[in-house]
Amino acid sequence: MKFKQLITTLTLVAAGFTSIPGIAEVDPALPKYERVGGVSGNLSSIGSDTLNNLMTLWAEEFNKFYPNVNVQIQGAGSSTAPPALTQGTAILAPMSRAMRDTEIQTFEAAHGYAPYALPVAIDMLAVYVNKDNPIEGLSLPEVDAIFSATRRCGYPEDIVRWGQVGLTGSWANRDFALYSRNAVSGTYGFFKDNALCGGDFKASINEQPGSSSVVQGVTESINGIGYSGIGYRTSGVKVLPLAVEQGAPFIEAKRENAADGSYPLSRYLYVYINKNPNQELTPLAREFVKMLYSKTGQEIVHRDGFVPLPNALGQRVMADLGIN
Structure with missing residues (x-):
């Protein structure tokens, strides 16, 4: 061949x-x-x-x-x-x-x-939040509306507060601390293509030189959200289940879900x-x-x-x- x-x-x-x-x-x-x-x-x-x-x-x-x-x-x-x-x-x-x-x-x-x-x-590209964040999961259009300025995945509005994705009480008015890999990273490119539907990141993202830095940033910020490979998961963060579209079931970042193709951010x-x-x-x-x-x-x-x-x-x- x-x-x-x-x-x-x-x-x-x-x-x-x-x-x-x-x-x-x-x-x-x-x-x-x-x-x-x-x-x-x-x-x-x-x-x-x-x-x-x-x-x-x-x-x-x-x-x-x-x-x-x-x-x-x-x-x-x-x-x-x-x-x-x-x-x-x-x-x-x-x-x-x-x-x-x-x-x-x-x-x-x-x-x-x-x-x-x-x-x-x-690998499974994971979306991380702080371990104390009560959110249960996100859809990919919501992820796009949180991280991107273009919303090419179709979410109807910009998401700038945790209350817009269902959190209440003291979380409702909290904004996001966005953590991202830098443009030299293949993870950055994969996330841009597959989670942002090819759109552009917001100017407010905190670009990090390594995946461990992304996870560390989310660990240290109660409002933090970021992405990197599943292998960088630590006890300070929570991996969010993801849904392909609004209203679809959340799929956890587990090996079997990468194996059967149901987890939406799997990659070679x-x-x-x-x-x-x-x-x-x-x-x-x-x-x-x-x-x-x-x-x-x-x-x-x-x-x-x-x-x-x-x-x-x-x-x-x-x-x-x-x-x-």
């Missing part, structure tokens, strides 16, 4: 997840990872903040098999991944969104072929690599990919709070890469 065919298939699967059975738990069919000889060198990763902890855990596990491999990880944001991969300053380019067409075109202009997208986990997480279609991967890159799609790699996904992938998907990707 060619790159563009594969990524189209994965995009369709990512939209619904329904064709991936058993995704909520670690697939027992996943192979055990076995150490091989001849693996050494430097393995560099530049990209997503959302994936930073997961990449670190994978690197630590990889070093148990190959202690002489030097792994370096930077996680400033997804937008830093494409130029790093294009320029050759990174072997691994983790992203919490798919590459944009312009980013792919820049890579193709430099290398003559497209970058290769490895789907490595499923990716690691992009430079794979020349006429050449094999280096032993270093090959073995890291094999570990990602092994029981070892996907147990780390599960442990870090994300939804692991089934063996069938991993085997399909490795077959496309020519990995036995």
Whole structure:
């Protein structure tokens, strides 16, 4: 299967997840990872903040098999991944969104072929409020009306007070403290596209350099509301159930709801690599990919709070890469 065919298939699967059975738990069919000889060198990763902890855990596990491999990880944001991969300053380019067409075109202009997208986990983008906030949930049009200046999701009015989403008493007249990732983040782009219907953020948002900073801001502000990956949840915040539209049932950010496609802000997480279609991967890159799609790699996904992938998907990707 060619790159563009594969990524189209994965995009369709990512939209619904329904064709991936058993995704909520670690697939027992996943192979055990076995150490091989001849693996050494430097393995560099530049990209997503959302994936930073997961990449670190994978690197630590990889070093148990190959202690002489030097792994370096930077996680400033997804937008830093494409130029790093294009320029050759990174072997691994983790992203919490798919590459944009312009980013792919820049890579193709430099290398003559497209970058290769490895789907490595499923994340749920969570909307967080302070742990003491009594709200039960929000619809996506309400989320849009809280965060955006454009309200493209169709809510009839701007939402500026908690009373407008059903809170009473001392909460009714409280305004919002809005916490957001910054524009370099793939999480920012995903939220803009899927929760704001492609609209524009309000000027009053507090942009943060990392997902943990968003959660910390909401923790410290009784009026706070923000968004980041589910893996950054702490005891200081509450994850809101979300409804696709006004009047629809609230869906909790649980693994099984990401697996069946009912949670509306589910997404693939990716690691992009430079794979020349006429050449094999280096032993270093090959073995890291094999570990990602092994029981070892996907147990780390599960442990870090994300939804692991089934063996069938991993085997399909490795077959496309020519990995036995």
